[in-house]
Amino acid sequence: MRTQVVIVGAGPAGLTLAHLLHRQGIDCLVLEARAREHIETRVRAGVLEHPTVDLLDEIGLAGRLRVEGMTHHGIRLRFDHAMHRIDFADLTGAAITVYAQQELVKDLVAARLADGQPILFDVDDVRLDGVDTDRPRVRFRHDGRERTVDCDVIAGCDGFHGISRASIPAGVLTVHERVYPFAWLGILAQTRPSCDELVYARHPDGFALHSMRGPEVTRQYLQVPAGTDLADWPDERIWTGLRRRLGHGDGLDLEEGPIFDKSLAPMRSFVVEPMRYGRLFLLGDAAHIVPATGAKGLNLAVADARVLSYGLGHHYATGRWDELDRYTERCLRRVWQVQQFSWWMTAILHRIGGTQPFDERLRAAELDRVVSSRAAATTLAENYVGLPFATGWAWRG
Ligand code: APR
Numbered sequence: 001m002r003t004q005v006v007i008v009g010a011g012p013a014g015l016t017l018a019h020l021l022h023r024q025g026i027d028c029l030v031l032e033a034r035a036r037e038h039i040e041t042r043v044r045a046g047v048l049e050h051p052t053v054d055l056l057d058e059i060g061l062a063g064r065l066r067v068e069g070m071t072h073h074g075i076r077l078r079f080d081h082a083m084h085r086i087d088f089a090d091l092t093g094a095a096i097t098v099y100a101q102q103e104l105v106k107d108l109v110a111a112r113l114a115d116g117q118p119i120l121f122d123v124d125d126v127r128l129d130g131v132d133t134d135r136p137r138v139r140f141r142h143d144g145r146e147r148t149v150d151c152d153v154i155a156g157c158d159g160f161h162g163i164s165r166a167s168i169p170a171g172v173l174t175v176h177e178r179v180y181p182f183a184w185l186g187i188l189a190q191t192r193p194s195c196d197e198l199v200y201a202r203h204p205d206g207f208a209l210h211s212m213r214g215p216e217v218t219r220q221y222l223q224v225p226a227g228t229d230l231a232d233w234p235d236e237r238i239w240t241g242l243r244r245r246l247g248h249g250d251g252l253d254l255e256e257g258p259i260f261d262k263s264l265a266p267m268r269s270f271v272v273e274p275m276r277y278g279r280l281f282l283l284g285d286a287a288h289i290v291p292a293t294g295a296k297g298l299n300l301a302v303a304d305a306r307v308l309s310y311g312l313g314h315h316y317a318t319g320r321w322d323e324l325d326r327y328t329e330r331c332l333r334r335v336w337q338v339q340q341f342s343w344w345m346t347a348i349l350h351r352i353g354g355t356q357p358f359d360e361r362l363r364a365a366e367l368d369r370v371v372s373s374r375a376a377a378t379t380l381a382e383n384y385v386g387l388p389f390a391t392g393w394a395w396r397g
């Protein structure tokens, strides 16, 4: 087989890129290791930035999210028994949309199939050859058969544990990493949201987050030590933890109910530089991971797809590589802005064991500043709703 671009991985990065390339008449093949049903039900994050929704609107993929997504014009910060609202509309004129990642993946897969464009699920043993040559090749197994596809470019969109980054020779990539000594215990519960906006809580017991997936389903998180065993957290202990950390009053009265999904997410900040090796370009979690506190992972994956689709559009329109050669530089500017914000949100809202009381006081003071200074609140709001995409090299329709 032959195509122009092989996309490894059908997450937000791969599927958004596939759609942007298709709109530019660029052929691509999407290879996904898991079954369609799995990727369309896998529970992940659920906050879409303003620029992400605008892009999805522009490319005709926001139909269902506009109907089923929940537009929020602010978030709440809760600490020291008081609730504070960060008013995005007032501070930035923008909003966020709460829409489950798996629903977005479902929409992107449906669009690809509706366009009659190739996507293979349940592929096995993907191997990348010749990425440092001008004739890259991808080999994989599908339906028990060995397959080979030649292409011009490979987009590694296979997440943190994928094969793309791992296929780059040692010494090429510089790794920047920070692993946090805690994780997030996340639940999905059949309960009505106890607040009409997300509630981020800082508490002596640790961080908590009250989020939602709809009028009858909440998504909630508790900070727990890294290496926690879920078996040590029966439902009652989780509700006790949420009640203590989220408190009550100020419009929040936590409703408890059946928990139908429980998971643990490690917390890390991770970036590799460059985000390219020859004809292999890394996007999304394959190149960078942010702690979930800033709700940025999905949005950063979409931002990378925008940058690469522009570079490829320019390449196939002109035969030149110079725009593609700026891929890493263009992506990393946003990646580090988002890393800084996500690390900062994590630092001011979590209990970080082993730190000096002096540092704890500094973080508490910073949080207090956010709720007492318009300038500080605006910084949080601008980052949270999503930094504007750089213009002038936006993708071309
Ligand atoms: N071959 C083919 N597909 C693979 C392989 C492989 N060897 N390894 C992984 N995949 C697939 C996974 O099954 C998954 O569907 O690649 C996809 C990667 O998708 P994501 O992990 O969602 O990564 P990305 O598209 O970069 O989106 C990042 O997703 O995980 C969230 O919190 C994360 O919000 C962030 C966003």
Ligand code: PHB
Pocket: 044, 045, 046, 047, 198, 209, 211, 212, 219, 292, 293, 294, 295
């Ligand atoms: C979620 O709804 O899953 C969610 C919301 C905000 C975050 C992280 C996750 O910061």
